Amino acid sequence: MADQKDNINEKKKVLDLLDDSKPKKPSRRERQREEASKLVAPEVKTLDTKKAEALDIFDEEGKKKTSVIKKGSGSAKLPSISKLNEPKADLDFVKTESAKSAKSGASEAVQTVEDADNGVKVIHLKPPIIVSELAEAMDLKPFQLMADLIKLQVFVAPHQAIEPDVAETLCAQHGFKFEREKREKGAGVHKVEEVFVEPEPEENVPEDKLELRAPIITFMGHVDHGKTSILDFIRKSRIASGEAGGITQHIGAYGVKDDQGRPITLLDTPGHAIFSQMRARGADITDIVVLVVAADDGIMPQTKEAIDHAKAAKKTIIVAVNKCDVAGADPTRVRTQLMEHGLTPVDFGGDVECVDVSAKTGDGMGDLLELLALQAEVLELNANPSANARASVIEARIQAGKGPTATVIVQSGTLKAGMPFICGPFNGKIKSMFDDHGKVIKTAGPATPVEVLGFAELPNVGDELVEMDTERAAKKLSGERQGEKRNTRLGGAQKSRLTDFMSRAKGGTQKARLQLILKTDVQGSVGAITGAIGEIESGKVETRFVHAASGSITESDILLASSANATVIGFNTKVESKAVTAAKREGVEIKLYSIVYELIDTVRDAMLGLLDPETRETIIGHADVKQVFKVNKGKAAGCIVKDGKVTRTAHARVLRGRTPVFDGKMSTLRRFMDEVKEVKTGIECGIKLGAFNDYEEGDVIQCYLLDKFAQEL
Numbered sequence: 001m002a003d004q005k006d007n008i009n010e011k012k013k014v015l016d017l018l019d020d021s022k023p024k025k026p027s028r029r030e031r032q033r034e035e036a037s038k039l040v041a042p043e044v045k046t047l048d049t050k051k052a053e054a055l056d057i058f059d060e061e062g063k064k065k066t067s068v069i070k071k072g073s074g075s076a077k078l079p080s081i082s083k084l085n086e087p088k089a090d091l092d093f094v095k096t097e098s099a100k101s102a103k104s105g106a107s108e109a110v111q112t113v114e115d116a117d118n119g120v121k122v123i124h125l126k127p128p129i130i131v132s133e134l135a136e137a138m139d140l141k142p143f144q145l146m147a148d149l150i151k152l153q154v155f156v157a158p159h160q161a162i163e164p165d166v167a168e169t170l171c172a173q174h175g176f177k178f179e180r181e182k183r184e185k186g187a188g189v190h191k192v193e194e195v196f197v198e199p200e201p202e203e204n205v206p207e208d209k210l211e212l213r214a215p216i217i218t219f220m221g222h223v224d225h226g227k228t229s230i231l232d233f234i235r236k237s238r239i240a241s242g243e244a245g246g247i248t249q250h251i252g253a254y255g256v257k258d259d260q261g262r263p264i265t266l267l268d269t270p271g272h273a274i275f276s277q278m279r280a281r282g283a284d285i286t287d288i289v290v291l292v293v294a295a296d297d298g299i300m301p302q303t304k305e306a307i308d309h310a311k312a313a314k315k316t317i318i319v320a321v322n323k324c325d326v327a328g329a330d331p332t333r334v335r336t337q338l339m340e341h342g343l344t345p346v347d348f349g350g351d352v353e354c355v356d357v358s359a360k361t362g363d364g365m366g367d368l369l370e371l372l373a374l375q376a377e378v379l380e381l382n383a384n385p386s387a388n389a390r391a392s393v394i395e396a397r398i399q400a401g402k403g404p405t406a407t408v409i410v411q412s413g414t415l416k417a418g419m420p421f422i423c424g425p426f427n428g429k430i431k432s433m434f435d436d437h438g439k440v441i442k443t444a445g446p447a448t449p450v451e452v453l454g455f456a457e458l459p460n461v462g463d464e465l466v467e468m469d470t471e472r473a474a475k476k477l478s479g480e481r482q483g484e485k486r487n488t489r490l491g492g493a494q495k496s497r498l499t500d501f502m503s504r505a506k507g508g509t510q511k512a513r514l515q516l517i518l519k520t521d522v523q524g525s526v527g528a529i530t531g532a533i534g535e536i537e538s539g540k541v542e543t544r545f546v547h548a549a550s551g552s553i554t555e556s557d558i559l560l561a562s563s564a565n566a567t568v569i570g571f572n573t574k575v576e577s578k579a580v581t582a583a584k585r586e587g588v589e590i591k592l593y594s595i596v597y598e599l600i601d602t603v604r605d606a607m608l609g610l611l612d613p614e615t616r617e618t619i620i621g622h623a624d625v626k627q628v629f630k631v632n633k634g635k636a637a638g639c640i641v642k643d644g645k646v647t648r649t650a651h652a653r654v655l656r657g658r659t660p661v662f663d664g665k666m667s668t669l670r671r672f673m674d675e676v677k678e679v680k681t682g683i684e685c686g687i688k689l690g691a692f693n694d695y696e697e698g699d700v701i702q703c704y705l706l707d708k709f710a711q712e713l
């Protein structure tokens, strides 16, 4: 009775956790009905508390259905209960007791429990998986596992970690089932441990909390068309006039005001590099792109690229037609050319604002700033200054006497000195902040560029700095992120060894390699593109540039590609006619791009294309060998299915103790004299596996399926 009561209380707790907004107390019957309807409701629940909690939810049999993480403030999403409990709503899935207790002595990361389904020992793995700990969980000596690892071409010391896939292989070899996730000790519904998560960005902020913020502007355009000159002019005229000592440039962004005092934030890092770098990292902070076109030169290749970037990023474009003071300047021609590139100026009946300016004389600069401020109003650029502070890193450097510093632009909330934060995988605490004039400030609201001191390590451009509640939370999250990064790296290295081994076993080459020849418009793009491709992380496929240079694609490039089995990539460059003929003749693939991230995406796809699908094993049952008898050709095993089922089409291995003595396909599965497709638990059958004849009484036949999955890089 008491148990039952506990059960009901536990269920209630879970449902309460899933619903923060408690309505007025309904009757017991209404409550039950409501609870049941919640269980089938398709929506995702949103929780809102500062500290996160994790819950394990178990089904009737004590199997963990899911871990529910109750996230920090913001809109943490939980899986719908209906998903946990399909096909019918049932309140009894929550158990108050943990189904199984973990084997004592095993490390926290590696636990062994009896699997409820088939009696096979299950080793629960939580990376990093240390060889000695895994051996201990299997009741083996580390050197025994080391021998297996060497056979897999994985060379590690007992105290070192191995990749989960390798551990999986070892477990299978020793007759264990593996599960990557750690099953937590203790009750079925319980607080497992404090889990700190980064607060998520606010959604649907009430209007009264929103305040207009400055637009964040990026300048783009062809080389020498005057981006830097415009930025310099604005900075000097706007900052120097208003603020003493403000001429010196301190950080890569600064705030100015138009003639009516409306704030504007200018990113002082002109060009595509920062734009694409930040976009690639999801730090898409630019609101408006100012496309600078020299009136005496018109639209040039990089202007076109800038247009493509801005359009792809769905940014508002404002065109500054610069150098209007120069003899031969033809702003009308620029407008006509813009139309040819899909941008129709307002004075031609379109919606693209164009302003004629001169960075030399300053003409039109006031108009440009006014337009930017106006556009911000049109775009309704609002932010909640009291939200969780989030900011994007736009530049980072080590400064003598200051250590790692970064310029960030606040996206939402207000950065405050002394605040703990997480930025990429590193935690920190804002020691001090400086504004764009180098003055110490205590707070920085939305769209403010600010230099931050207090990073443990140098962050990357595009990293997001997010305020955390406590230093402890920031440290813990940082530890987790660094651990994940380490595991990914380690996993990559180990995996590649395993892949090498497997590919050698398949008679293939070692690590898959994508050979490339890159030709670009300008030399500067060569480094940028090879760098970006080099950053595509993969433990299985590597890219190699056979040749990378600026210039058009020539016949000799094609011949080189043909001999090196490479793909030719052109970035903003042309293909010479002899090269076209040679490519057809040699069967060489040429791919041309004008947008960097499209190029990168295609390379990533090509890398994936080199990978064979991954094969994973699912154990479906075990049969005990009770007697061995002679058949026409060789021997067969008389068995009784101990758990799960054995099927005619499955793969099977014979385990003697924990050692597999045969692995192959099932060739015969019989009930008495009849061939059957499958035999379930508790039923006798005769099994013959391929050409294997050495069955012994007491052997276990483990039946498994092999499924293919597309690999990840």
Ligand SMILES: Nc1nc2c(ncn2[C@@H]2O[C@H](COP(=O)(O)OP(=O)(O)OP(=O)(O)O)[C@@H](O)[C@H]2O)c(=O)[nH]1
Residues within 6 Å of the ligand: 221, 222, 223, 224, 225, 226, 227, 228, 229, 230, 270, 322, 323, 324, 325, 326, 357, 358, 359, 360, 361
């Ligand atoms: N006469 C005149 N010259 C200008 C104007 N704007 C820029 N210039 C000159 O044009 C040249 C290039 O200007 P930058 O500002 O360096 O051009 P940019 O687009 O920043 O060039 P990159 O940074 O190399 O891409 C410099 O010599 C400037 O002095 C202008 O409005 N009028």
